[in-house]
Amino acid sequence: MTGTGKAENSETPTDRQRRVWNKIAPSYDRQIAFVEKIQFGGGREWLGARAHGRLLEVAIGTGRSLPHYPPDITVTGVDLSPAMLDIARQHARALGRAVDLHEGDAEHLPFPDASFDTVVCALSLCSIPDPATAIAEMKRVLVPGGRLLLLDHIGSTWPPIHGAQWLLERITIRAAGEHFTRRQLPLVRAAGFQVVETVRLKAGTVERVHAVKPG
Template identity: 60%
Template sequence: MADLEWLRGQWDKYAPRYDRSIGVLERLQFGDGREWVCAQASGDVLDVAVGTGLNLAWYPAGVRVTGLDLSPAMLRLARERAGDLGLTVTLQEGDAQSLPFADASFDTVVCTLGLCGFPDERAAIAEMHRVLRPDGRLLLLDHIGSHHRAIRWGQRLLEHFTVRTLGDYQTRRPLPHVQATGFEITRAERGKLGTVERLAARKR
């Protein structure tokens, strides 16, 4: 399991290149995934692993966004993006596996392309459940392990590199953990040969 200080350092170094690196994948693999997620957000919103703030442009007017990330360098870029967009958001450093918020603090929790990179994704999902208000909504977008054997084999090969460099897993699948935590799945979409999943769930 990755050490958080090591992980923070790796993402700090990667931050200046992140938007450029993710650009091609955004278009080819994830498509309108950020829009799909953010359009469903309402009320007090927690964006876990907010990164450079790529979600900020897609939230509906009137939501109150708090963004959390492990990397100070990523958060600096998110602050710049929020300023460029004329948005007032709260951005703070923190660990998704131990969220620095009280129980039942948010109406919506969003996590896009983040659960693949947490050392313990089950702990992070449990924390998301904890900070949601009753009937609150969880909205996720992530790359996952394909159900096609050949593709999954390729993902496992790639994973040997991405875990060592960024703690980024290619073959996880959040849905079973979301269900096990006690969420009710309200919508699940899987595409791109089984490598991408969009989830909407509600805290029961």
């Protein structure tokens, strides 16, 4: 028992995220389908409509955005969880879509500078341990003028809902590293992106961001 406790205590936030996502991968699509329809409906279509060129999806998960990308773009995906990537491969094959998938950390993307025209991150910055570092990495791998497209749940603009989100976080941060009161837009601006378009929905709990890396 003592040895197990030491092992758990030495687990890094990134290791924990990999463990959590590997565990839930087999049931993820079934669990998230209803939530996406009600809370994030149209979000992945919004991302796909703005994607172009060489695209990298950070934290691609099971590949739920793949059906919404234009057929003339090249898609690369990276995810921390090999179990999630296995399902993404199955989805790509079913769609007849060539996708280059890599196991990797959003905070240390395994790609050279200026490799992509578009970087997408959907429903993932809420649980990436250091979102500011991840956004800096997304900027690094974008070409000058490249597009950053984000979709996520964020802290509500309505105090009663924000308070409920804060209470929920007391459980979800410890269990799965998931935050409900984060907001990514200030981090995008702090990283030096030019914000082109933002949309807030669902009492301010959902945000879509389209930003550009300066040329």
